Amino acid sequence: MIMGLLTPTSGRVKVLGADMPHQRYRVLHRMNFESPYVEMPMRLTIRQNLTVFGMLYGVRNVAKRIEELGETLDLSQLLDRPTGKLSAGQKTRVSLASHNMSEVERLCQRVIIMKQGRIEDDDTPARLLSRYGRRTLEEVFLDVARGREDAREAAQ
Amino acid sequence: VSAASESALAFSPRRVAAMMLRYWYLLRSSWPRLIELIYWPTVQMITWGFIQYYVMQNAGFFARAGGTLIGAVLLWDILFRGQLGFSVSFLEEMWARNIGNLMMSPLRPIEFVSALMIMSIVRLAIGVVPVTLLALLFFGFNLYALGFALVAFFINLMLTSWAVGIFVSGLVLRNGLGAENLAWSIMFLFMPLTCVYYPVTTLPTWLQPAAWALPPTYVFEGMRALLIGHAFRADLMLHALALNAIFLAGGICGFLLLLQAARRHGALMQTGE
Helix, strand or coil, X not given: CCCCXXXXXXXXXXXXXXXXXXXXXXXXXXXXCCCCCCCCCCCCEHHXXXXXXXXXXXXXXHHHHHXXXXXXXXXXXXXXXXXXXXXXXXXXXXXXXCCCHHHHHHHCCCEEXXXXXXXXXXXXXXXXXXXXXXXXXXXXXXXXXXXXXXXXXXXX | CCHHHHHHHCCCHHHHHHHHHHHHHHHHXXXXXXXXXXXXXXXXXXXXXXXXXXXXXXXXXXXXXXCHHHHHHHHHHHXXXXXXXXXXXXXXXXXXXXXXXXXXXXXXXXXXXXXXXXHHHHHHHHHHHHHHHHHHHHHCCCHHHHCHHHHHHHHHHHHHHHHHHHHHHHHHHHHHHHHHHHHHHHHHHXXXXXXXXXXXXXXXXXXXXXXXXXXXXXXXXXXXXXXXXXXXXXXXXXXXXXXXXXXXXXXXXXXXHHHHHHXXXXXXXXXXX
């Protein structure tokens, strides 16, 4: 519903001020979604996939950007390999908006953790770590997922 | 709304180019797919070419009607392969489970459909152009000698193939790959009614209005008028064009309604069977 793939039966979803899914084209170029259940097309190489999606999202200098990302995420050796031939670990690295929490910690300024359709927490990675008294976002995520609210209370 | 947001709202040739690039990469990555494009048109043309050769030797009428069977086969292939070229590019997204990725990207449905239309012409060119050259080499039938008439036939057949392709894609989007067979078979529903190999007058009188409601019927009648009577029937082409406008509008409306229904029912997230 947040990405506009599903029309809500009731209620409204607003993203960056746009009503989803009716005004989705105002904001879709600023959003993306990554999960272990969504894969990139298997038969294209990683470079080809990134080129196509880069163009769809209006990325400038796509070829240069792919090279930069290849170096940042240590993917340069894999760029010309078909996506379907990657190991599970390599696929995870390929995902630009990764669900890998250490990358979230490194790349994101704001993290929203949801549970059963409701926002459980919303803050910067540093403040989340401090609030839960944890060293990694994986641990914070597990605290929320397993309902260990006491971790947050104890830390506070 | 920022300037970037406004530009994302407009039709983007770059996004259309991105999708064409994707299909080009797919075609390039698989030689069996390239062979498949040319295989059936060649087999069909050779079979019908020999049949025509045989009946020309045994029937005075067909001797005068030189090329009508091969002409019909080649024009039928434009119609059938045009629709298939559109639908298979779409099905590639379903097979790759990529529809969800595309539908949550800034790609607009009209850009997606535009890319599929252009790719249907590319796939058709790869499949049918070599076959028209073989028809010239083996049977002395020069499709290109039809000149302007060929352009009129081609435009009308492509418009019909897109209208059907768009509608079928909507059905697959809404109903999943369980509806995939429609993409391969729906055009054969048109075959007897559009009178590919025989004049409309061959049909029972009560069925003829149904035949005249389909744009390709006018093209195949026009082809026979040209090859047998040596007359280009512009009136038939204009009728076909008007009907195609209705078919195309219907196909696009159907696609958008089915896309909306797919969004309501969560079908975009479950694109399997």
